Amino acid sequence: MKALKVLHSESSRGWGGQEVRTLKEMLALRERGHIVELVCPRDAGIGVRSAELGFNVHHARMRGVGDVRSMMSVQALLRGRAFDVLNTHSGHDSLVAGTAARLVGTPLVVRTRHLALPISSLATYNWIPHRVIAVSQYVRRYLISAGVSADRVETIYDGIVKPEYIAQSTLRAELGLGPDAVICCMVAIMRDKKGHEDLIAAAQPLLAGRPNLHIVMAGNGERFDTIKNVVDGLGLGRRIHLLGFRADIPNVLRGCDLFVLPTHQEALGQAYIEAMAAGLPVIGTDVDGVPELIKHNLNGLLVPPKSPDELRAALVQLIDNPEQRTRLGEAGRRITEGRFSIDDMADETIDFYRRSLCRREYHA
Template sequence: MNAMKILHSESSRGWGGQEVRTLKEMLALREREHTVELVCPRGAKIGVRSAELGFAVHHANMRGGGDVRSMMSIQALLRRSAFDVLNTHSGHDSLVAGTAGRLVGTPLVVRTRHLALPISSLATYTWIPHRVIAVSHYVRRYLISAGVAAGRVETIYDGIVKPEPIARSTLRAELGLGPDAVIGCMVAIMRAKKGHEDLITAARPLLAVRPNLHFVIAGNGDLFERIKSIVDGLGLGRRIHLLGFRTDIPNVLRGCDLFLLPTHQEALGQSYIEAMAAGLPVIGTNVDGVPELIEHNVNGLLVPPKNPDALRVAIVQLIDNPGLRTQLGKEGRRITENGFGIDNMADETIDFYRRSLRRLEQRA
C-alpha cells in the first residue's frame, strides 16, 4: 500500500493542543501525498482552519451516541470515498463516526487519546476502534490500566514544526521593554487546570521587588476575562502582559528568557516542546506525561502542581542564574533537535496505520 485515504473526525468545536496536533498531522500526511479529509461540526475551529488550508471538510454535528442522523451521514461518506483509515479524536465523534466506520467496514478505525483525564466511555477505546494512539507513555499506561489491551495501544509523541531562525524577536518592541528586562513566558489556552492563577500568585511578590521582571501569557479561552480581571485588579497589567491568541509563538518565545507552564494536568505538553526548541529553559509541573519531556535540572525544572511557592522558587532560581538558564536551554534544544519533530510524528503515524492494517488483514 502506498498512498492512503484518511478521514479524521473531531466533534470538538474549540481550539487547543488536541486540535493543533490533529491539524499538524493532517498537513504532514498530505505532504506525504496521502489523501486527508476531515469531518467535524459546522463552525468548529479545526474545520474552518482546515478549509482555509485546502482540505475537504465534511460536516456532522456528532452530538453523542444517539445522533443517528450524523452517524448515517458519516456512513454514506465512508462508503462513497472508501477511506482506508478513520482516525477519531474526541468522545462524541469516537462514538458516532467510529461506530459508522465499523458498520460500513472501514479497514482501520483508530482512536487518538490526547488527554490525561479519566475516560468516560471504555467502548471508544476497546470495542469501537481497532487500534489506539496515546500521546504519551503516561496516557498509554493509564489506558491499559483501564482495560485497553496493551497490544492495541501505541505511544506517538506530539511533533512540532521546528522554528526557523529569527534574527530578532519583535516582542520587546511591541511591549516597550528593553534588553534589561527579564521575561517569563506562558503559552496555554485559558481554561481550568492550566495554572494561570498559580503563575499570578507566584509572580506577584517577585514583581513587587524586581522592577525589570515581566511575564507574558499567550492564549485565549473561556477564562480569559477572569484572568484579565485578576491581573487588572492587582494593578499588574503593565507587568503581566496578556497577549491573547497569537499566530507567531516562535517570535514570542524568542523574545523571552524562560518558559513556565504550571499545569495541573497534562498528557504531554506541546508548549514545552516549542519552548525547548526555541532554546528556553522550562519550568513544568511533575504531573502525568510532563516528566517524559522535562528531566529536572537537565533540560528544565519540575515543581509540584498547585504550588505557587515552589513555582516562585524555581522562577527565582532561573532569574538569578543566567548560566543555568543557558545550560538548560541548550539541552532542551538538543533534545528537540533529535526528536519531537512533526516529521517524526507523521512517519510514526503512517507506520502505525500500515502495521495495523497488515495485522488486521492477516487476521481476516
C-alpha cells in the same frame, strides 16, 4: 507504495493542543502524498482552519451515540469515499463516526487519546476502534490500567515543525521593553487547570522587588476575562502582559528568557516542546506526561502542581542565574533536535496505520 486515504473526525468545537496536533498530522500526511480529509461540526475551529489550508472538510454534528442523522451522514461519506482509515479524536465523534465506520467496514478505525483525564466510555477504546494511539507513555499506561488491552495501544509523541530562525523578535518592541528586561513566558489556552492563577500568585511578590521582571501570557479561551480581572485587580497590567491568541508563537518565545507552564494535568505538553526548540529553559509541573519531556535540572525544572511557593522558588532560580538558563535551554534544544519533530510524528503515524492494516488483513 499506495497512498492512504485517511478521514479524521473531531466533534470538539474548540481550538487547543488536541486540535493543533491533529491539524499538524493532517498537513504532514498530505505532504507525503496521502489523501487526508476531515469531518467535524460546521463551527469547529479545526474545520475552519483545515478549510483555509485546502482540505476537504465535511460537516456532521456528532452529538453522541443517539445522533442517528450524523451517523448515517458519516456512513455515506465513508462508503462513498472508500477511506482506508478513520481516526477519531474525541468522545462523541468516536461514538458516532467510529460506529459508522464499523458498520460500513472501514478497514481501520483508530482512536487517538490526547488527554490526561479519566475516560468516560471504555467502548470507544476497546470495542469501536481497532487500535489506539496515546500521545504519551503516561496516557498509554493509564489506558491499560483502565482496561484497554495493551496490544491495542501505541504511543506516538507529538511533533513540532522545526522553528524558523528569527534574528530579532518583535515582542520587546511591542511591549516597550528593553534588553535588560527578564521576560517569563506562558503559552496556554486560558481554561481551568492550566495554572494561570498559580503563576500570578508565584510572580506577584517577585514583581514588587524586581522592576525588570515581566510575565507574558499568550493564549485566549473561556477564562481570559477572569484572568484579566485578576491581573487588573492586582494592579499588574503593566507587568503581566496578556497577549491573547497569537499566530506567531516562535516570535513570542524568541523574545523571552524562560518558559513556565504550571499545569495541573497534561497528557504531554506541546508548548513545552515548542519552548525547548526555541532554546528556552522550561519550568513545568511534575504531573502526568510532563516528566517525559522535562528532566529536572537537565533541560528544565519540575515543581509540584498547585504550589505557588515552590513555583516561585524555581522562578527565582532561573531569573537570578542566566548561566543556568543558558545551560538548560541548550539542553532542551538538543533534545528536540533529536526527537519530537513533525517528521517523526508523521512517519510513525503512517507506519502505525500500515502495520495495523496489515495485521487486520492477516487476522481477517
